[in-house]
Amino acid sequence: MNLKEVPLLNEQLKKCVRCGRCRTVCPVLAEIKNETVAPRGHIFMVQALRDGKVKPDAQVYDRLSNCLLCETCSGVCPSGLDIPELNEYARSYIYEKNPSMIKDALFDSIWTRPSLLRAGGFFMWAANKSGLQGFARTLGLTKLLPGGLSKAEQIMHDPVMRTARATLPVINPPRGNKKFRVGYFLGCGTDLFSPSVAIAAVEVLTSWGCEVVIPDNMKCCGLPHIANGKISTAQDLAIHNLKVFNDLELDYIITDCGSCSSAISEKRLKMLLENQGYDEQIERFCSRVHDLNTFLLDIVGIDNQGLKPLNLKVTYHDPCHLAKAQGIRQAPRDILGLIPGLELIEMQDSDRCCGASGTFSITHYDLSMKILNRKMKTIADTGADVIATCCPSCTLQLKHGSNLHYNNTPVQHPVELLALAAGQES
Ligand code: SF4
Ligand code: SF4
Numbered sequence: 001m002n003l004k005e006v007p008l009l010n011e012q013l014k015k016c017v018r019c020g021r022c023r024t025v026c027p028v029l030a031e032i033k034n035e036t037v038a039p040r041g042h043i044f045m046v047q048a049l050r051d052g053k054v055k056p057d058a059q060v061y062d063r064l065s066n067c068l069l070c071e072t073c074s075g076v077c078p079s080g081l082d083i084p085e086l087n088e089y090a091r092s093y094i095y096e097k098n099p100s101m102i103k104d105a106l107f108d109s110i111w112t113r114p115s116l117l118r119a120g121g122f123f124m125w126a127a128n129k130s131g132l133q134g135f136a137r138t139l140g141l142t143k144l145l146p147g148g149l150s151k152a153e154q155i156m157h158d159p160v161m162r163t164a165r166a167t168l169p170v171i172n173p174p175r176g177n178k179k180f181r182v183g184y185f186l187g188c189g190t191d192l193f194s195p196s197v198a199i200a201a202v203e204v205l206t207s208w209g210c211e212v213v214i215p216d217n218m219k220c221c222g223l224p225h226i227a228n229g230k231i232s233t234a235q236d237l238a239i240h241n242l243k244v245f246n247d248l249e250l251d252y253i254i255t256d257c258g259s260c261s262s263a264i265s266e267k268r269l270k271m272l273l274e275n276q277g278y279d280e281q282i283e284r285f286c287s288r289v290h291d292l293n294t295f296l297l298d299i300v301g302i303d304n305q306g307l308k309p310l311n312l313k314v315t316y317h318d319p320c321h322l323a324k325a326q327g328i329r330q331a332p333r334d335i336l337g338l339i340p341g342l343e344l345i346e347m348q349d350s351d352r353c354c355g356a357s358g359t360f361s362i363t364h365y366d367l368s369m370k371i372l373n374r375k376m377k378t379i380a381d382t383g384a385d386v387i388a389t390c391c392p393s394c395t396l397q398l399k400h401g402s403n404l405h406y407n408n409t410p411v412q413h414p415v416e417l418l419a420l421a422a423g424q425e426s
Contacts, residue, residue: 003089003093004050008274009046009050013043013086016043017079018040022039022073022074022076023040024076026038027355028066032066037066042083042087042090045060045064045090046086049093049094061091064090064091067084068320068353068357069088069320071320071325072320072324072352072353092229092232095228107225107228107233111188111225114191114219114220117188118166118192163195164186164190164197164198164199164214165186165191167195167199168199168202171211171212172206172213172214173211174211177209178209179208180211180299180300181211181213182211182212182213182252183214183248183250184198184202184212184214184253184254184255185221185255185260186198186214187255187257188221189392189395190256190392193396194395197395197416198256199419200415200416200419201254201292201413204419204422205254205296208296208302219241221257223321223358224358224359227358238272238278239273242269246281246285252295253285253288254289255291257390258319258323258394259319259322259391259392261321262322262326264285266282270282291390293332293414294331296418297331302418307338307340307421307422310340310342310417311341312342312385313384314342314343314345314384314417315350315379316344316347316389317350317388318350319394322390329351332390332414335418336414339418348378349378352375354372354375354397355367355369355397356391356397356398361393361396372397373405375401376398379409380405384409386409386411386417387410387411388413388414395411395413399411
């Protein structure tokens with residue numbers, strides 16, 4: 001990759017007026033207080049990289065990786081810069097020149113093969129249930145794990161035995177007359193760590209007349225690869241998934257995960273596969289993609305008939321990729337609002353990043369925990385019985401925060417609460 005030849009990047013860099021507004025909102029800068037990790041500092045760094053004024057080395061990569069890709073800065077930029085996008089390109093540019101065998105094995109060989117990912121998930125479950133994980137912690141063996149993994153393995157404190165794909169069939173028939181044939185873009189996070197969300201989503205969709213197809217050959221949305229400097233692998237994954245879903249006869253494609261719906265949005269896919277001849281396929285695919293919440297409300301037209309009361313206080317955390325990247329804030333709240341007896345209590349700064357950002361909480365555990373602590377304080381102030389959110393990465397992070405600071409309060413997707421109110425056994 002040559003940064004001078006990425007048209008989007010060069011157009012965007014020209015637009016920065018150096019005003020510094022992006023600095024005022026960055027959750028990382030709020031903790032580190034160093035201009036080199038500020039969004040404007042990242043812009044300067046990307047420009048210097050493009051112009052050959054700094055070397056594309058590991059040190060520069062580390063500076064740029066102090067970013068959650070949360071899009072908070074872009075939301076206030078008067079010139080409309082997509083600052084995380086520039087950062088992602090720069091990371092890939094540097095990574096190409098400083099490849100790592102471990103990263104290649106993880107992102108190219110394992111994270112592109114769902115069966116290997118599932119095997120890894122099963123290993124985590126077995127280590128946890130057999131006591132091996134606890135035993136290794138007691139002996140201090142987990143401290144031998146590379147990088148931040150020694151601390152970050154605590155986030156996976158409750159792995160699951162059966163993934164969503166191992167539990168749900170490929171074809172899930174509708175109850176009653178079929179209204180729509182819906183493809184389910186089932187992301188890795190939900191599949192491996194929150195299968196109950198997928199089960200609830202299928203339960204709700206089928207009971208409202210949708211036939212739900214979960215293609216067994218779909219792969220990761222590619223967002224973890226983009227965040228870790230592996231844009232070319234993300235391109236391969238996107239091309240694969242476009243073919244898988246476009247080859248199926250589907251009325252709609254839905255996903256429960258805010259990060260997946262952001263990664264498979266038209267804007268992102270067109271940027272990722274710019275000038276590669278996929279625009280028509282992207283438009284065919286994206287014209288049918290919907291976030292699960294908006295799909296249930298706007299297209300299926302669900303209502304509160306037959307829902308039993310849930311006497312719960314619930315607070316909702318806005319995932320960055322759903323709220324800031326796509327502007328979807330109201331629909332999850334409206335889903336919760338359908339449930340009789342449920343009281344929604346807004347936390348302060350509900351769209352402030354929780355510090356998870358996919359693999360960020362693993363690669364930058366200590367910084368991620370500082371950002372999480374702020375979030376958990378605002379959650380604790382609500383006195384909620386349940387924390388709701390629409391992203392498996394946020395869910396893992398908030399569960400970890402809840403485990404550490406908030407009496408293990410459950411974290412659930414709005415569709416799980418909806419399914420519960422509709423009579424699904426928890
Ligand atoms: S994307 Fe988020 S973490 Fe990264 S520079 Fe912008 S505000 Fe800061
Ligand atoms: S807010 Fe936008 S224009 Fe202002 S310094 Fe940041 S990136 Fe540049």
